[in-house]
Amino acid sequence: MGEYVVLFDVHERNRKWFEGNYCALVEEFDNRFVAICDERVVDSDFDLEKLIERVEAVFPLERVSIEFVSRDKIQLIL
Numbered sequence: 001m002g003e004y005v006v007l008f009d010v011h012e013r014n015r016k017w018f019e020g021n022y023c024a025l026v027e028e029f030d031n032r033f034v035a036i037c038d039e040r041v042v043d044s045d046f047d048l049e050k051l052i053e054r055v056e057a058v059f060p061l062e063r064v065s066i067e068f069v070s071r072d073k074i075q076l077i078l
Contacts (some may be wrong), residue, residue: 014037042055
């Protein structure tokens with residue numbers, strides 16, 4: 001159980017960092033996926049699969065948060 005709590009904390013810190021830096025991220029990474037590890041962008045790509053391939057070759061994927069950055073608001077219809 002402790003390992004899951006640690007991973008939750010890692011992703012929560014990355015999410016808060018992402019939200020707090022969103023305006024700056026949009027300027028550099030608009031319409032791209034970004035991989036965040038330890039509260040910093042470690043890679044980005046327009047193609048999610050390519051990004052995941054590169055990131056998992058370098059970082060433990062369970063410690064990486066991947067988010068989409070867009071100037072435009074995205075609306076999900078469920």
